[in-house]
Amino acid sequence: MQRILISSLAMVAALVSVGNGAFAHDDAALDQISGPNGGQLRMAGAYHFELVVAKDSKEAKDNPVSVYLTDHGDKKVPATGTSGTATILAEKAKITVPLVPAGDNRLTGVGKYASDPQMKVVVSISLADRKTEQARFTPLATAAADGHGTHQH
Numbered sequence: 001m002q003r004i005l006i007s008s009l010a011m012v013a014a015l016v017s018v019g020n021g022a023f024a025h026d027d028a029a030l031d032q033i034s035g036p037n038g039g040q041l042r043m044a045g046a047y048h049f050e051l052v053v054a055k056d057s058k059e060a061k062d063n064p065v066s067v068y069l070t071d072h073g074d075k076k077v078p079a080t081g082t083s084g085t086a087t088i089l090a091e092k093a094k095i096t097v098p099l100v101p102a103g104d105n106r107l108t109g110v111g112k113y114a115s116d117p118q119m120k121v122v123v124s125i126s127l128a129d130r131k132t133e134q135a136r137f138t139p140l141a142t143a144a145a146d147g148h149g150t151h152q153h
Contacts (some may be wrong), residue, residue: 042135081128
């Protein structure tokens with residue numbers, strides 16, 4: 001009987017902690033936080049992706065795209081062995097930017113896009129363990145873009 005009670009309490013504690021973590025990391029909460037590199041943060045499975053795009057390109061031209069990988073504790077996840085794409089929808093155009101490791105926890109690429117406030121970006125990263133995670137961004141329409149907020153756990 002005592003073993004069942006202990007197991008039940010452990011399960012309740014696990015559910016409460018998972019629930020609290022989910023609320024702390026939804027898109028609305030992450031939009032209140034500026035990523036460490038000035039980009040927009042999103043959850044992607046067991047990771048945080050931070051997307052950084054050009055913020056002041058009035059016309060479509062070759063601009064950089066960077067994605068930084070961290071875990072939920074903000075620890076850098078090495079980009080070695082990863083690959084990905086950023087599909088950008090901006091100014092009625094759709095482009096796909098291949099992303100390759102660029103040291104530490106960063107993947108980068110270059111694509112022809114304008115800094116459209118209505119921009120939407122879908123980032124898909126194949127991690128070193130061959131698992132693929134995806135996140136959706138609106139990088140120029142967030143409160144995080146103005147540099148407010150810090151990430152607290």
